[in-house]
Amino acid sequence: MTTKKYIKLILILGSLTALGPFSIDMYLPGFSEIAKDLHTSVAQVAMSLSSYFVGISAGQLLYGPLLDRFGRKKPLFIGLMVYILASLGCVYVTDIDSFIFLRFIQAIGSCAATVASVAMVRDLFPVKDIPKVFSMLMLVVGLSPMLAPTVGGYVTEDYGWHMVFLILMFMGILILIASQVGLPNSYKPDTSISLKPKPIITNFLSVLKEPQFYTYAFTGAIAFSGLFSYVAASPIVFMDIYHVDPKTYGWIFAFMSLSFIGSSQLNSILLKKFSSEQMIFGALISQSVISILFLILSLKNLLGLYETIGMLFIYLACLGISNPNTAGLTMAPFAKNAGSASALMGAIQLGLGALASFAVGVFVKDSITPMVAIMTTTTITAFIVLNIGKRFIKEKVALSDKDDLVIGH
Structure with a gap:
Protein backbone atom coordinates (compact mmCIF):
# COMPACT_ATOMS: atom_id res chain seq x y z
CA MET A 1 0.00 0.00 0.00
CA ASN A 185 -15.16 -2.50 -1.25
CA SER A 186 -13.20 -4.17 1.51
CA TYR A 187 -15.48 -7.10 2.19
CA LYS A 188 -17.61 -9.44 0.10
CA PRO A 189 -21.17 -9.68 1.44
CA ASP A 190 -21.62 -13.01 3.23
CA THR A 191 -25.10 -14.29 2.41
CA SER A 192 -24.70 -17.22 4.81
CA ILE A 193 -25.03 -14.82 7.76
CA SER A 194 -28.55 -15.00 9.06
CA LEU A 195 -30.37 -11.83 10.06
CA LYS A 196 -33.01 -13.82 11.97
CA PRO A 197 -33.03 -12.87 15.67
CA LYS A 198 -32.41 -16.40 16.99
CA PRO A 199 -28.87 -17.10 15.59
CA ILE A 200 -27.83 -13.51 16.36
CA ILE A 201 -29.01 -13.82 19.97
CA THR A 202 -27.40 -17.29 20.34
CA ASN A 203 -24.12 -15.81 19.15
CA PHE A 204 -24.31 -12.91 21.65
CA LEU A 205 -25.24 -15.32 24.46
CA SER A 206 -22.20 -17.54 23.78
CA VAL A 207 -20.02 -14.43 24.16
CA LEU A 208 -21.80 -13.38 27.37
CA LYS A 209 -21.25 -16.77 29.02
CA GLU A 210 -17.45 -16.33 28.98
CA PRO A 211 -16.46 -15.32 32.57
CA GLN A 212 -13.54 -13.18 31.38
CA PHE A 213 -15.90 -11.30 29.06
CA TYR A 214 -18.60 -10.50 31.61
CA THR A 215 -16.15 -9.68 34.42
CA TYR A 216 -14.14 -7.11 32.46
CA ALA A 217 -16.98 -5.86 30.20
CA PHE A 218 -19.14 -4.98 33.22
CA THR A 219 -16.25 -3.70 35.37
CA GLY A 220 -15.16 -1.43 32.51
CA ALA A 221 -18.67 -0.33 31.57
CA ILE A 222 -19.80 0.45 35.14
CA ALA A 223 -16.61 2.42 35.86
CA PHE A 224 -16.91 4.17 32.49
CA SER A 225 -20.51 5.25 33.14
CA GLY A 226 -18.93 7.81 35.51
CA LEU A 227 -17.61 9.51 32.35
CA PHE A 228 -21.10 9.59 30.82
CA SER A 229 -22.59 11.14 33.96
CA TYR A 230 -19.84 13.79 33.87
CA VAL A 231 -20.54 14.55 30.17
CA ALA A 232 -24.30 14.81 30.77
CA ALA A 233 -23.96 16.88 33.96
CA SER A 234 -21.17 19.18 32.77
CA PRO A 235 -23.40 21.78 30.99
CA ILE A 236 -25.59 22.02 34.13
CA VAL A 237 -22.60 22.09 36.51
CA PHE A 238 -20.48 24.63 34.63
CA MET A 239 -23.06 26.85 32.92
CA ASP A 240 -25.99 26.76 35.40
CA ILE A 241 -24.29 26.24 38.77
CA TYR A 242 -20.92 27.99 38.20
CA HIS A 243 -22.29 30.40 35.52
CA VAL A 244 -19.51 30.19 32.91
CA ASP A 245 -20.38 31.23 29.33
CA PRO A 246 -20.59 28.71 26.43
CA LYS A 247 -17.10 29.60 25.11
CA THR A 248 -15.42 29.11 28.51
CA TYR A 249 -17.37 25.88 28.97
CA GLY A 250 -15.97 24.62 25.65
CA TRP A 251 -12.43 25.30 26.87
CA ILE A 252 -13.02 23.63 30.27
CA PHE A 253 -14.37 20.54 28.50
CA ALA A 254 -11.34 20.47 26.19
CA PHE A 255 -9.00 20.74 29.18
CA MET A 256 -10.76 17.78 30.85
CA SER A 257 -10.28 15.66 27.72
CA LEU A 258 -6.52 16.19 28.10
CA SER A 259 -6.65 14.22 31.34
CA PHE A 260 -8.39 11.23 29.75
CA ILE A 261 -6.17 11.20 26.63
CA GLY A 262 -2.95 11.85 28.57
CA SER A 263 -3.55 9.01 30.99
CA SER A 264 -4.47 6.53 28.24
CA GLN A 265 -1.15 7.37 26.54
CA LEU A 266 0.63 6.98 29.91
CA ASN A 267 -1.06 3.59 30.16
CA SER A 268 0.98 2.26 27.19
CA ILE A 269 4.20 3.19 29.04
CA LEU A 270 3.08 1.69 32.37
CA LEU A 271 2.09 -1.59 30.67
CA LYS A 272 5.79 -2.28 30.09
CA LYS A 273 6.15 -2.67 33.88
CA PHE A 274 2.72 -3.80 35.09
CA SER A 275 0.07 -6.26 33.89
CA SER A 276 -3.37 -5.12 32.73
CA GLU A 277 -4.95 -6.64 35.86
CA GLN A 278 -2.64 -4.63 38.14
CA MET A 279 -3.43 -1.46 36.20
CA ILE A 280 -7.20 -1.96 36.49
CA PHE A 281 -6.94 -2.76 40.20
CA GLY A 282 -4.74 0.27 40.91
CA ALA A 283 -6.88 2.63 38.82
CA LEU A 284 -10.13 1.53 40.49
CA ILE A 285 -8.68 1.82 44.01
CA SER A 286 -7.46 5.36 43.23
CA GLN A 287 -10.76 6.24 41.57
CA SER A 288 -12.72 5.00 44.64
CA VAL A 289 -10.61 7.07 47.04
CA ILE A 290 -10.90 10.18 44.84
CA SER A 291 -14.66 9.89 44.35
CA ILE A 292 -15.31 9.37 48.09
CA LEU A 293 -13.18 12.43 48.89
CA PHE A 294 -14.98 14.37 46.12
CA LEU A 295 -18.35 13.39 47.64
CA ILE A 296 -17.36 14.46 51.18
CA LEU A 297 -16.11 17.84 49.89
CA SER A 298 -19.28 18.46 47.87
CA LEU A 299 -21.54 17.52 50.82
CA LYS A 300 -19.67 20.05 52.98
CA ASN A 301 -19.97 22.71 50.21
CA LEU A 302 -16.19 23.12 50.00
CA LEU A 303 -15.99 23.08 46.19
CA GLY A 304 -15.68 26.13 43.95
CA LEU A 305 -15.24 26.05 40.18
CA TYR A 306 -11.47 25.35 40.28
CA GLU A 307 -11.67 22.63 42.96
CA THR A 308 -14.41 20.89 40.97
CA ILE A 309 -12.31 21.02 37.79
CA GLY A 310 -9.30 19.63 39.70
CA MET A 311 -11.22 16.72 41.23
CA LEU A 312 -12.85 15.81 37.91
CA PHE A 313 -9.47 16.00 36.18
CA ILE A 314 -7.94 13.35 38.51
CA TYR A 315 -11.10 11.21 38.35
CA LEU A 316 -11.01 11.11 34.53
CA ALA A 317 -7.29 10.27 34.57
CA CYS A 318 -8.05 7.04 36.50
CA LEU A 319 -10.66 6.15 33.87
CA GLY A 320 -8.14 6.73 31.08
CA ILE A 321 -5.98 4.04 32.66
CA SER A 322 -8.63 1.42 33.51
CA ASN A 323 -10.62 1.70 30.25
CA PRO A 324 -8.08 0.44 27.65
CA ASN A 325 -7.13 -2.45 29.97
CA THR A 326 -10.68 -3.61 30.67
CA ALA A 327 -11.40 -3.37 26.91
CA GLY A 328 -8.30 -5.41 26.07
CA LEU A 329 -9.05 -8.17 28.59
CA THR A 330 -12.74 -8.25 27.56
CA MET A 331 -11.77 -8.88 23.93
CA ALA A 332 -8.79 -11.18 24.56
CA PRO A 333 -10.69 -14.55 24.57
CA PHE A 334 -12.33 -13.93 21.17
CA ALA A 335 -10.36 -14.75 18.07
CA LYS A 336 -13.48 -15.94 16.25
CA ASN A 337 -16.41 -13.85 17.51
CA ALA A 338 -14.47 -10.58 17.73
CA GLY A 339 -17.19 -8.64 15.89
CA SER A 340 -19.99 -9.80 18.17
CA ALA A 341 -17.83 -9.41 21.29
CA SER A 342 -16.88 -5.86 20.31
CA ALA A 343 -20.48 -4.90 19.49
CA LEU A 344 -21.74 -6.40 22.75
CA MET A 345 -19.03 -4.67 24.78
CA GLY A 346 -19.90 -1.34 23.12
CA ALA A 347 -23.62 -1.88 23.74
CA ILE A 348 -23.11 -2.69 27.44
CA GLN A 349 -20.87 0.35 27.87
CA LEU A 350 -23.24 2.75 26.12
CA GLY A 351 -26.36 1.20 27.67
CA LEU A 352 -25.02 1.75 31.19
CA GLY A 353 -23.76 5.18 30.10
CA ALA A 354 -27.30 6.06 28.96
CA LEU A 355 -28.65 5.01 32.37
CA ALA A 356 -26.06 7.15 34.18
CA SER A 357 -26.78 10.20 31.99
CA PHE A 358 -30.52 9.61 32.46
CA ALA A 359 -29.99 9.68 36.25
CA VAL A 360 -28.14 12.99 35.82
CA GLY A 361 -31.11 14.48 33.93
CA VAL A 362 -33.40 13.44 36.79
CA PHE A 363 -31.28 14.40 39.83
CA VAL A 364 -28.77 17.13 38.91
CA LYS A 365 -30.53 20.50 39.25
CA ASP A 366 -28.80 23.12 41.40
CA SER A 367 -26.02 21.20 43.16
CA ILE A 368 -23.12 19.08 41.95
CA THR A 369 -23.59 16.51 44.77
CA PRO A 370 -25.95 14.19 42.79
CA MET A 371 -23.40 13.97 39.94
CA VAL A 372 -20.59 13.13 42.39
CA ALA A 373 -22.84 10.61 44.19
CA ILE A 374 -23.56 8.84 40.88
CA MET A 375 -19.82 8.75 40.07
CA THR A 376 -18.94 7.38 43.52
CA THR A 377 -21.61 4.68 43.32
CA THR A 378 -20.54 3.50 39.86
CA THR A 379 -16.84 3.41 40.83
CA ILE A 380 -17.39 1.33 43.99
CA THR A 381 -19.84 -0.99 42.18
CA ALA A 382 -17.26 -1.57 39.43
CA PHE A 383 -14.63 -2.46 42.04
CA ILE A 384 -17.00 -5.00 43.68
CA VAL A 385 -17.94 -6.53 40.29
CA LEU A 386 -14.24 -6.91 39.44
CA ASN A 387 -13.45 -8.77 42.66
CA ILE A 388 -16.47 -11.09 42.47
CA GLY A 389 -16.08 -11.78 38.73
CA LYS A 390 -12.37 -12.67 39.03
CA ARG A 391 -13.30 -15.78 41.02
CA PHE A 392 -15.15 -17.27 38.05
CA ILE A 393 -12.29 -16.93 35.56
CA LYS A 394 -10.78 -20.43 35.33
CA GLU A 395 -8.14 -19.99 32.64
CA LYS A 396 -7.32 -16.41 31.79
CA VAL A 397 -6.53 -15.34 28.24
CA ALA A 398 -3.79 -12.73 28.62
CA LEU A 399 -2.98 -9.91 26.27
CA SER A 400 0.22 -10.44 24.36
CA ASP A 401 2.42 -7.48 23.39
CA LYS A 402 0.90 -7.60 19.94
CA ASP A 403 -2.70 -6.99 21.10
CA ASP A 404 -2.36 -3.44 22.37
CA LEU A 405 -6.09 -2.77 22.34
CA VAL A 406 -7.33 0.72 23.01
CA ILE A 407 -11.05 1.31 22.73
CA GLY A 408 -13.07 4.24 24.04
CA HIS A 409 -15.38 7.14 23.37
Whole structure:
Protein backbone atom coordinates (compact mmCIF):
# COMPACT_ATOMS: atom_id res chain seq x y z
CA MET A 1 0.00 0.00 0.00
CA THR A 2 1.45 3.40 -0.97
CA THR A 3 1.92 6.04 1.75
CA LYS A 4 -0.53 8.33 -0.05
CA LYS A 5 -3.23 5.64 -0.10
CA TYR A 6 -2.47 4.75 3.55
CA ILE A 7 -2.93 8.38 4.67
CA LYS A 8 -6.12 8.71 2.61
CA LEU A 9 -7.63 5.59 4.25
CA ILE A 10 -6.65 6.75 7.75
CA LEU A 11 -8.21 10.18 7.12
CA ILE A 12 -11.52 8.75 5.87
CA LEU A 13 -11.71 6.11 8.62
CA GLY A 14 -10.75 8.78 11.15
CA SER A 15 -13.58 11.07 10.00
CA LEU A 16 -16.04 8.14 10.28
CA THR A 17 -14.79 7.54 13.82
CA ALA A 18 -15.06 11.23 14.75
CA LEU A 19 -18.68 11.66 13.67
CA GLY A 20 -20.05 10.09 16.89
CA PRO A 21 -17.98 12.13 19.39
CA PHE A 22 -18.68 15.35 17.45
CA SER A 23 -22.42 14.65 17.52
CA ILE A 24 -22.24 14.07 21.28
CA ASP A 25 -20.00 16.96 22.34
CA MET A 26 -20.55 19.79 19.89
CA TYR A 27 -24.02 20.79 21.09
CA LEU A 28 -23.24 20.65 24.84
CA PRO A 29 -22.42 24.41 25.09
CA GLY A 30 -25.87 25.16 23.61
CA PHE A 31 -27.83 23.40 26.38
CA SER A 32 -29.14 26.58 28.10
CA GLU A 33 -30.05 28.16 24.76
CA ILE A 34 -31.85 25.02 23.55
CA ALA A 35 -33.74 24.90 26.88
CA LYS A 36 -34.83 28.56 26.43
CA ASP A 37 -35.89 28.08 22.79
CA LEU A 38 -37.84 24.89 23.43
CA HIS A 39 -39.38 26.24 26.69
CA THR A 40 -37.95 23.51 28.89
CA SER A 41 -35.23 22.88 31.51
CA VAL A 42 -31.55 22.12 30.92
CA ALA A 43 -32.15 18.76 32.67
CA GLN A 44 -34.80 17.92 30.01
CA VAL A 45 -32.30 18.86 27.27
CA ALA A 46 -29.84 16.45 28.92
CA MET A 47 -32.36 13.68 28.16
CA SER A 48 -31.53 14.19 24.46
CA LEU A 49 -28.02 13.03 25.37
CA SER A 50 -29.39 9.89 27.06
CA SER A 51 -31.55 9.13 24.01
CA TYR A 52 -28.43 9.52 21.84
CA PHE A 53 -26.54 6.99 24.00
CA VAL A 54 -29.49 4.57 23.83
CA GLY A 55 -29.44 4.95 20.04
CA ILE A 56 -25.72 4.18 19.73
CA SER A 57 -26.05 1.28 22.13
CA ALA A 58 -28.85 -0.33 20.08
CA GLY A 59 -27.15 0.58 16.81
CA GLN A 60 -23.94 -1.27 17.75
CA LEU A 61 -25.86 -4.56 17.92
CA LEU A 62 -27.84 -3.80 14.78
CA TYR A 63 -25.01 -2.93 12.38
CA GLY A 64 -22.63 -5.78 13.30
CA PRO A 65 -24.66 -8.45 11.47
CA LEU A 66 -25.77 -6.02 8.71
CA LEU A 67 -22.17 -5.09 7.79
CA ASP A 68 -21.23 -8.78 7.54
CA ARG A 69 -24.34 -9.69 5.56
CA PHE A 70 -24.42 -6.85 3.00
CA GLY A 71 -20.77 -5.75 2.85
CA ARG A 72 -19.52 -2.49 4.33
CA LYS A 73 -20.65 0.25 1.97
CA LYS A 74 -24.41 -0.25 1.64
CA PRO A 75 -25.26 -0.18 5.38
CA LEU A 76 -22.79 2.72 5.77
CA PHE A 77 -24.53 4.70 3.01
CA ILE A 78 -28.00 4.14 4.51
CA GLY A 79 -26.79 4.94 8.06
CA LEU A 80 -25.18 8.21 6.95
CA MET A 81 -28.33 9.23 5.02
CA VAL A 82 -30.40 8.66 8.19
CA TYR A 83 -27.86 10.74 10.14
CA ILE A 84 -27.97 13.63 7.62
CA LEU A 85 -31.79 13.79 7.60
CA ALA A 86 -32.04 13.57 11.41
CA SER A 87 -29.46 16.38 11.79
CA LEU A 88 -31.51 18.54 9.42
CA GLY A 89 -34.61 17.70 11.47
CA CYS A 90 -32.87 18.93 14.66
CA VAL A 91 -32.41 22.37 13.02
CA TYR A 92 -36.18 22.84 12.60
CA VAL A 93 -37.37 21.22 15.82
CA THR A 94 -39.91 23.17 17.94
CA ASP A 95 -40.48 21.01 21.03
CA ILE A 96 -38.23 18.99 23.34
CA ASP A 97 -39.90 15.60 22.70
CA SER A 98 -39.23 15.70 18.94
CA PHE A 99 -35.69 16.86 19.68
CA ILE A 100 -35.07 13.89 22.03
CA PHE A 101 -36.55 11.52 19.40
CA LEU A 102 -34.49 12.99 16.52
CA ARG A 103 -31.29 12.67 18.58
CA PHE A 104 -32.10 8.96 18.97
CA ILE A 105 -32.52 8.59 15.18
CA GLN A 106 -29.34 10.63 14.58
CA ALA A 107 -27.45 8.20 16.86
CA ILE A 108 -28.74 5.12 15.00
CA GLY A 109 -27.42 6.74 11.79
CA SER A 110 -24.03 7.79 13.17
CA CYS A 111 -23.50 4.34 14.62
CA ALA A 112 -23.07 2.90 11.10
CA ALA A 113 -19.95 5.07 10.74
CA THR A 114 -18.44 3.96 14.05
CA VAL A 115 -19.02 0.22 13.58
CA ALA A 116 -18.02 0.26 9.89
CA SER A 117 -14.74 2.06 10.59
CA VAL A 118 -13.69 -0.61 13.14
CA ALA A 119 -14.69 -3.44 10.77
CA MET A 120 -12.83 -1.84 7.85
CA VAL A 121 -9.61 -1.47 9.83
CA ARG A 122 -9.70 -5.25 10.19
CA ASP A 123 -10.41 -5.66 6.44
CA LEU A 124 -7.92 -3.19 4.99
CA PHE A 125 -4.73 -3.44 7.06
CA PRO A 126 -2.31 -6.29 7.76
CA VAL A 127 -2.69 -7.74 11.28
CA LYS A 128 0.63 -6.33 12.51
CA ASP A 129 -0.47 -2.76 11.61
CA ILE A 130 -3.89 -2.92 13.30
CA PRO A 131 -2.82 -1.69 16.80
CA LYS A 132 -0.96 1.21 15.16
CA VAL A 133 -3.99 2.14 13.02
CA PHE A 134 -6.27 1.93 16.06
CA SER A 135 -4.04 4.24 18.07
CA MET A 136 -4.11 6.78 15.20
CA LEU A 137 -7.91 6.55 15.12
CA MET A 138 -7.97 6.89 18.92
CA LEU A 139 -6.06 10.14 18.57
CA VAL A 140 -8.88 11.39 16.32
CA VAL A 141 -11.47 10.19 18.85
CA GLY A 142 -9.40 11.79 21.61
CA LEU A 143 -9.13 15.14 19.81
CA SER A 144 -12.87 15.23 18.98
CA PRO A 145 -14.06 15.92 22.56
CA MET A 146 -11.40 18.64 22.77
CA LEU A 147 -12.30 20.34 19.50
CA ALA A 148 -16.06 19.72 19.35
CA PRO A 149 -17.27 21.61 22.46
CA THR A 150 -14.74 24.42 21.90
CA VAL A 151 -15.96 24.91 18.31
CA GLY A 152 -19.55 24.36 19.52
CA GLY A 153 -19.11 27.08 22.16
CA TYR A 154 -18.02 29.67 19.59
CA VAL A 155 -20.67 28.63 17.03
CA THR A 156 -23.44 28.71 19.68
CA GLU A 157 -22.39 32.10 21.05
CA ASP A 158 -22.02 33.73 17.61
CA TYR A 159 -24.65 31.97 15.43
CA GLY A 160 -26.99 30.11 17.82
CA TRP A 161 -27.40 26.40 18.49
CA HIS A 162 -29.27 25.59 15.25
CA MET A 163 -26.04 26.25 13.36
CA VAL A 164 -24.34 23.37 15.24
CA PHE A 165 -26.77 20.87 13.69
CA LEU A 166 -26.35 22.39 10.22
CA ILE A 167 -22.58 21.92 10.59
CA LEU A 168 -23.13 18.30 11.70
CA MET A 169 -25.37 17.75 8.67
CA PHE A 170 -22.66 19.05 6.30
CA MET A 171 -20.06 16.90 8.06
CA GLY A 172 -22.35 13.93 7.41
CA ILE A 173 -22.63 14.82 3.71
CA LEU A 174 -18.84 15.22 3.28
CA ILE A 175 -18.13 11.96 5.08
CA LEU A 176 -20.79 10.17 2.98
CA ILE A 177 -19.15 11.35 -0.27
CA ALA A 178 -15.61 10.61 0.95
CA SER A 179 -16.48 7.10 2.13
CA GLN A 180 -18.40 6.16 -1.03
CA VAL A 181 -15.72 7.54 -3.37
CA GLY A 182 -12.53 6.93 -1.38
CA LEU A 183 -13.03 3.58 0.37
CA PRO A 184 -12.59 0.29 -1.50
CA ASN A 185 -15.16 -2.50 -1.25
CA SER A 186 -13.20 -4.17 1.51
CA TYR A 187 -15.48 -7.10 2.19
CA LYS A 188 -17.61 -9.44 0.10
CA PRO A 189 -21.17 -9.68 1.44
CA ASP A 190 -21.62 -13.01 3.23
CA THR A 191 -25.10 -14.29 2.41
CA SER A 192 -24.70 -17.22 4.81
CA ILE A 193 -25.03 -14.82 7.76
CA SER A 194 -28.55 -15.00 9.06
CA LEU A 195 -30.37 -11.83 10.06
CA LYS A 196 -33.01 -13.82 11.97
CA PRO A 197 -33.03 -12.87 15.67
CA LYS A 198 -32.41 -16.40 16.99
CA PRO A 199 -28.87 -17.10 15.59
CA ILE A 200 -27.83 -13.51 16.36
CA ILE A 201 -29.01 -13.82 19.97
CA THR A 202 -27.40 -17.29 20.34
CA ASN A 203 -24.12 -15.81 19.15
CA PHE A 204 -24.31 -12.91 21.65
CA LEU A 205 -25.24 -15.32 24.46
CA SER A 206 -22.20 -17.54 23.78
CA VAL A 207 -20.02 -14.43 24.16
CA LEU A 208 -21.80 -13.38 27.37
CA LYS A 209 -21.25 -16.77 29.02
CA GLU A 210 -17.45 -16.33 28.98
CA PRO A 211 -16.46 -15.32 32.57
CA GLN A 212 -13.54 -13.18 31.38
CA PHE A 213 -15.90 -11.30 29.06
CA TYR A 214 -18.60 -10.50 31.61
CA THR A 215 -16.15 -9.68 34.42
CA TYR A 216 -14.14 -7.11 32.46
CA ALA A 217 -16.98 -5.86 30.20
CA PHE A 218 -19.14 -4.98 33.22
CA THR A 219 -16.25 -3.70 35.37
CA GLY A 220 -15.16 -1.43 32.51
CA ALA A 221 -18.67 -0.33 31.57
CA ILE A 222 -19.80 0.45 35.14
CA ALA A 223 -16.61 2.42 35.86
CA PHE A 224 -16.91 4.17 32.49
CA SER A 225 -20.51 5.25 33.14
CA GLY A 226 -18.93 7.81 35.51
CA LEU A 227 -17.61 9.51 32.35
CA PHE A 228 -21.10 9.59 30.82
CA SER A 229 -22.59 11.14 33.96
CA TYR A 230 -19.84 13.79 33.87
CA VAL A 231 -20.54 14.55 30.17
CA ALA A 232 -24.30 14.81 30.77
CA ALA A 233 -23.96 16.88 33.96
CA SER A 234 -21.17 19.18 32.77
CA PRO A 235 -23.40 21.78 30.99
CA ILE A 236 -25.59 22.02 34.13
CA VAL A 237 -22.60 22.09 36.51
CA PHE A 238 -20.48 24.63 34.63
CA MET A 239 -23.06 26.85 32.92
CA ASP A 240 -25.99 26.76 35.40
CA ILE A 241 -24.29 26.24 38.77
CA TYR A 242 -20.92 27.99 38.20
CA HIS A 243 -22.29 30.40 35.52
CA VAL A 244 -19.51 30.19 32.91
CA ASP A 245 -20.38 31.23 29.33
CA PRO A 246 -20.59 28.71 26.43
CA LYS A 247 -17.10 29.60 25.11
CA THR A 248 -15.42 29.11 28.51
CA TYR A 249 -17.37 25.88 28.97
CA GLY A 250 -15.97 24.62 25.65
CA TRP A 251 -12.43 25.30 26.87
CA ILE A 252 -13.02 23.63 30.27
CA PHE A 253 -14.37 20.54 28.50
CA ALA A 254 -11.34 20.47 26.19
CA PHE A 255 -9.00 20.74 29.18
CA MET A 256 -10.76 17.78 30.85
CA SER A 257 -10.28 15.66 27.72
CA LEU A 258 -6.52 16.19 28.10
CA SER A 259 -6.65 14.22 31.34
CA PHE A 260 -8.39 11.23 29.75
CA ILE A 261 -6.17 11.20 26.63
CA GLY A 262 -2.95 11.85 28.57
CA SER A 263 -3.55 9.01 30.99
CA SER A 264 -4.47 6.53 28.24
CA GLN A 265 -1.15 7.37 26.54
CA LEU A 266 0.63 6.98 29.91
CA ASN A 267 -1.06 3.59 30.16
CA SER A 268 0.98 2.26 27.19
CA ILE A 269 4.20 3.19 29.04
CA LEU A 270 3.08 1.69 32.37
CA LEU A 271 2.09 -1.59 30.67
CA LYS A 272 5.79 -2.28 30.09
CA LYS A 273 6.15 -2.67 33.88
CA PHE A 274 2.72 -3.80 35.09
CA SER A 275 0.07 -6.26 33.89
CA SER A 276 -3.37 -5.12 32.73
CA GLU A 277 -4.95 -6.64 35.86
CA GLN A 278 -2.64 -4.63 38.14
CA MET A 279 -3.43 -1.46 36.20
CA ILE A 280 -7.20 -1.96 36.49
CA PHE A 281 -6.94 -2.76 40.20
CA GLY A 282 -4.74 0.27 40.91
CA ALA A 283 -6.88 2.63 38.82
CA LEU A 284 -10.13 1.53 40.49
CA ILE A 285 -8.68 1.82 44.01
CA SER A 286 -7.46 5.36 43.23
CA GLN A 287 -10.76 6.24 41.57
CA SER A 288 -12.72 5.00 44.64
CA VAL A 289 -10.61 7.07 47.04
CA ILE A 290 -10.90 10.18 44.84
CA SER A 291 -14.66 9.89 44.35
CA ILE A 292 -15.31 9.37 48.09
CA LEU A 293 -13.18 12.43 48.89
CA PHE A 294 -14.98 14.37 46.12
CA LEU A 295 -18.35 13.39 47.64
CA ILE A 296 -17.36 14.46 51.18
CA LEU A 297 -16.11 17.84 49.89
CA SER A 298 -19.28 18.46 47.87
CA LEU A 299 -21.54 17.52 50.82
CA LYS A 300 -19.67 20.05 52.98
CA ASN A 301 -19.97 22.71 50.21
CA LEU A 302 -16.19 23.12 50.00
CA LEU A 303 -15.99 23.08 46.19
CA GLY A 304 -15.68 26.13 43.95
CA LEU A 305 -15.24 26.05 40.18
CA TYR A 306 -11.47 25.35 40.28
CA GLU A 307 -11.67 22.63 42.96
CA THR A 308 -14.41 20.89 40.97
CA ILE A 309 -12.31 21.02 37.79
CA GLY A 310 -9.30 19.63 39.70
CA MET A 311 -11.22 16.72 41.23
CA LEU A 312 -12.85 15.81 37.91
CA PHE A 313 -9.47 16.00 36.18
CA ILE A 314 -7.94 13.35 38.51
CA TYR A 315 -11.10 11.21 38.35
CA LEU A 316 -11.01 11.11 34.53
CA ALA A 317 -7.29 10.27 34.57
CA CYS A 318 -8.05 7.04 36.50
CA LEU A 319 -10.66 6.15 33.87
CA GLY A 320 -8.14 6.73 31.08
CA ILE A 321 -5.98 4.04 32.66
CA SER A 322 -8.63 1.42 33.51
CA ASN A 323 -10.62 1.70 30.25
CA PRO A 324 -8.08 0.44 27.65
CA ASN A 325 -7.13 -2.45 29.97
CA THR A 326 -10.68 -3.61 30.67
CA ALA A 327 -11.40 -3.37 26.91
CA GLY A 328 -8.30 -5.41 26.07
CA LEU A 329 -9.05 -8.17 28.59
CA THR A 330 -12.74 -8.25 27.56
CA MET A 331 -11.77 -8.88 23.93
CA ALA A 332 -8.79 -11.18 24.56
CA PRO A 333 -10.69 -14.55 24.57
CA PHE A 334 -12.33 -13.93 21.17
CA ALA A 335 -10.36 -14.75 18.07
CA LYS A 336 -13.48 -15.94 16.25
CA ASN A 337 -16.41 -13.85 17.51
CA ALA A 338 -14.47 -10.58 17.73
CA GLY A 339 -17.19 -8.64 15.89
CA SER A 340 -19.99 -9.80 18.17
CA ALA A 341 -17.83 -9.41 21.29
CA SER A 342 -16.88 -5.86 20.31
CA ALA A 343 -20.48 -4.90 19.49
CA LEU A 344 -21.74 -6.40 22.75
CA MET A 345 -19.03 -4.67 24.78
CA GLY A 346 -19.90 -1.34 23.12
CA ALA A 347 -23.62 -1.88 23.74
CA ILE A 348 -23.11 -2.69 27.44
CA GLN A 349 -20.87 0.35 27.87
CA LEU A 350 -23.24 2.75 26.12
CA GLY A 351 -26.36 1.20 27.67
CA LEU A 352 -25.02 1.75 31.19
CA GLY A 353 -23.76 5.18 30.10
CA ALA A 354 -27.30 6.06 28.96
CA LEU A 355 -28.65 5.01 32.37
CA ALA A 356 -26.06 7.15 34.18
CA SER A 357 -26.78 10.20 31.99
CA PHE A 358 -30.52 9.61 32.46
CA ALA A 359 -29.99 9.68 36.25
CA VAL A 360 -28.14 12.99 35.82
CA GLY A 361 -31.11 14.48 33.93
CA VAL A 362 -33.40 13.44 36.79
CA PHE A 363 -31.28 14.40 39.83
CA VAL A 364 -28.77 17.13 38.91
CA LYS A 365 -30.53 20.50 39.25
CA ASP A 366 -28.80 23.12 41.40
CA SER A 367 -26.02 21.20 43.16
CA ILE A 368 -23.12 19.08 41.95
CA THR A 369 -23.59 16.51 44.77
CA PRO A 370 -25.95 14.19 42.79
CA MET A 371 -23.40 13.97 39.94
CA VAL A 372 -20.59 13.13 42.39
CA ALA A 373 -22.84 10.61 44.19
CA ILE A 374 -23.56 8.84 40.88
CA MET A 375 -19.82 8.75 40.07
CA THR A 376 -18.94 7.38 43.52
CA THR A 377 -21.61 4.68 43.32
CA THR A 378 -20.54 3.50 39.86
CA THR A 379 -16.84 3.41 40.83
CA ILE A 380 -17.39 1.33 43.99
CA THR A 381 -19.84 -0.99 42.18
CA ALA A 382 -17.26 -1.57 39.43
CA PHE A 383 -14.63 -2.46 42.04
CA ILE A 384 -17.00 -5.00 43.68
CA VAL A 385 -17.94 -6.53 40.29
CA LEU A 386 -14.24 -6.91 39.44
CA ASN A 387 -13.45 -8.77 42.66
CA ILE A 388 -16.47 -11.09 42.47
CA GLY A 389 -16.08 -11.78 38.73
CA LYS A 390 -12.37 -12.67 39.03
CA ARG A 391 -13.30 -15.78 41.02
CA PHE A 392 -15.15 -17.27 38.05
CA ILE A 393 -12.29 -16.93 35.56
CA LYS A 394 -10.78 -20.43 35.33
CA GLU A 395 -8.14 -19.99 32.64
CA LYS A 396 -7.32 -16.41 31.79
CA VAL A 397 -6.53 -15.34 28.24
CA ALA A 398 -3.79 -12.73 28.62
CA LEU A 399 -2.98 -9.91 26.27
CA SER A 400 0.22 -10.44 24.36
CA ASP A 401 2.42 -7.48 23.39
CA LYS A 402 0.90 -7.60 19.94
CA ASP A 403 -2.70 -6.99 21.10
CA ASP A 404 -2.36 -3.44 22.37
CA LEU A 405 -6.09 -2.77 22.34
CA VAL A 406 -7.33 0.72 23.01
CA ILE A 407 -11.05 1.31 22.73
CA GLY A 408 -13.07 4.24 24.04
CA HIS A 409 -15.38 7.14 23.37
